[in-house]
Amino acid sequence: MITKAVRMYGKNDLRLEEFSLPEIKDDEILVKVISDSICMSTYKESKQGSDHKRVPQGIDVHPVIVGHETAGDIVKVGSKWQHKYHVGDKFSLQPALTYKGKNYTVGYSYEKCGGACTYAIVPAEVMYTDSLLQYKGKAYYEASLSEPMSCIIGAFHASYHNTPGKYEHVMGIKKDGCMAILAGAGPMGMGTIDYALHGDRYPHVLVVTDIDENRLKRAAAIFSAKEAAMRGIKLYFVNTADYDDPVKFLRSLTDGNGFDDVFVLAPVSGVIEQADKILNYDGCINFFSGPIDTGLSAKVNFYDIHYNSIHMLGTSGGYTTDMLESLKLSEEKRINPAVMITHICGINGIIDTTLNLPHIPGGKKLAYPQIEMELTAIDDFAEKGKNNPYFAKLAEICKKNNNLWCAEAEEYLLNNWPVKTVK
Structure with missing residues (x-):
C-alpha cells in the first residue's frame, strides 16, 4: 500500500512524501484517512521537534507522521481485532495513549500512523487501550473535531468547586x-x-x-x-x-x-x-x-x-470518555463542531498551514488528505467560484448553512473535487 504523508524530520522540517506501508500485522488495522483538522499543538510540535516531550529522538532517520485530529474508514483488520472492528466502519481516534507504562501519541510518536496522510497503520496499543472509536455519524469532520472538542469537554469536567x-x-x-x-x-x-x-x-x-x-x-x-x-x-x-x-x-x-x-x-x-x-x-x-x-x-x-x-x-487534552461524549453530542446534533472551522485544504496545504498557523487569521483549518487543494477560507469560496465551478458550488452549499462548513459540503468535496491524491 502506497501512502502519501506529511512527516517531521526535525524543527520546522515537514516534508510531504510518498512511501510504502508494509502488510499489517495480526494486531494492527489499516485505515484510510478522510479528514484531519490542524491543531496549534502540531505547530508547537513542528517548532520543537524532538525537544517536544511527546516526540522521540532520531526523527531525522525515523520521521513521524504529524496530525492527530483524524477520522476516516477502516480498510483492513488484523485477525486479532476482527471480532470488534470491521472493514468500512468510520472511525475517530484518541491520540494520547498510555500502554504498559509508556506514553504514546498519534501524530507525534509513529512512523506509520498520523492524521496528515492518505493511509495509516494503526498500532496495536491504540486498540488495546480502546482508543480507536467507532463513529456512526455522517460527516467525517465531526469525528476529527471530536478530539479538540474532547479537550474542551474534559476542561469542563475537570473544573471544580468546594462543598x-x-x-x-x-x-x-x-x-x-x-x-x-x-x-x-x-x-x-x-x-x-x-x-x-x-x-x-x-x-x-x-x-x-x-x-x-x-x-x-x-x-x-x-x-x-x-x-x-x-x-x-x-x-x-x-x-x-x-x-x-x-x-x-x-x-x-x-x-x-x-x-x-x-x-x-x-x-x-x-x-x-x-x-x-x-x-x-x-x-x-x-x-x-x-x-x-x-x-x-x-x-x-x-x-x-x-x-x-x-x-x-x-487541563491539556481529554479522555476517551470525553471524545465519546463529543461524538454522541454531534450525532444528536446538540453541538456543531463546524463552528470552529473557517478554512479548508487538501494534503498539499498542510505543511504551510501548520508552520504558519498562528499567523493565519480565522478558526480551525480542516484538511482532507485524499484531495489536493490550497488552503482556502470559506469566506473566499464565492470569489474563487467566479473562475472555479467547484468553489462556486461549495460557496452555494455553505451559504445555505449560515456560511458554515457542513456534511453536504464535505460530501460534495469528496465526491467531486477534481484533484485527488488517491486514484
Whole structure:
C-alpha cells in the first residue's frame, strides 16, 4: 500500500512524501484517512521537534507522521481485532495513549500512523487501550473535531468547586452559575461556547471576551443571545479593548459578584491576571491554553486564595470518555463542531498551514488528505467560484448553512473535487 504523508524530520522540517506501508500485522488495522483538522499543538510540535516531550529522538532517520485530529474508514483488520472492528466502519481516534507504562501519541510518536496522510497503520496499543472509536455519524469532520472538542469537554469536567463544610470537591462548572470565556472567540473558543450553551450543565450567565472585533461578530452571528435565552442563559460578547476598566465592566454583568468559572484561552499574562480579578467566592480559573513559553507567569492575588477560596487548574487534552461524549453530542446534533472551522485544504496545504498557523487569521483549518487543494477560507469560496465551478458550488452549499462548513459540503468535496491524491 502506497501512502502519501506529511512527516517531521526535525524543527520546522515537514516534508510531504510518498512511501510504502508494509502488510499489517495480526494486531494492527489499516485505515484510510478522510479528514484531519490542524491543531496549534502540531505547530508547537513542528517548532520543537524532538525537544517536544511527546516526540522521540532520531526523527531525522525515523520521521513521524504529524496530525492527530483524524477520522476516516477502516480498510483492513488484523485477525486479532476482527471480532470488534470491521472493514468500512468510520472511525475517530484518541491520540494520547498510555500502554504498559509508556506514553504514546498519534501524530507525534509513529512512523506509520498520523492524521496528515492518505493511509495509516494503526498500532496495536491504540486498540488495546480502546482508543480507536467507532463513529456512526455522517460527516467525517465531526469525528476529527471530536478530539479538540474532547479537550474542551474534559476542561469542563475537570473544573471544580468546594462543598461547604466538607473536604469535598464538586467536579464540573457550577450549574446555573456565571461563566466567562476570556480570549474566547477563536477556534477553541467557539467550541467552548458551543458546549457551554448546549452541554448538560450550563451557566446562567455566559460572557465571551476578545479584542478582535471581527471574531466577536462572527461568534455573535453564530450563537445568538435570543437562542441562549431560550435555555435561560444570558449571553454577552465583549470587546475588552473598548473599556478603560474591563474588570469593572465584566463584574457588572454578574451584579458585581464575579464569575464562578473563568476559562483562559490565551497564554497571556494580562489575560490570566484579568481572570484572577473577576472571580467570585469559590471561583475557579481553568487555564486552557498551552503556552510555548516555559517561563510564563502572572500575578495572582493570594489574599483571595486564602479568604475567598479561589482556585485554579490547567487541563491539556481529554479522555476517551470525553471524545465519546463529543461524538454522541454531534450525532444528536446538540453541538456543531463546524463552528470552529473557517478554512479548508487538501494534503498539499498542510505543511504551510501548520508552520504558519498562528499567523493565519480565522478558526480551525480542516484538511482532507485524499484531495489536493490550497488552503482556502470559506469566506473566499464565492470569489474563487467566479473562475472555479467547484468553489462556486461549495460557496452555494455553505451559504445555505449560515456560511458554515457542513456534511453536504464535505460530501460534495469528496465526491467531486477534481484533484485527488488517491486514484
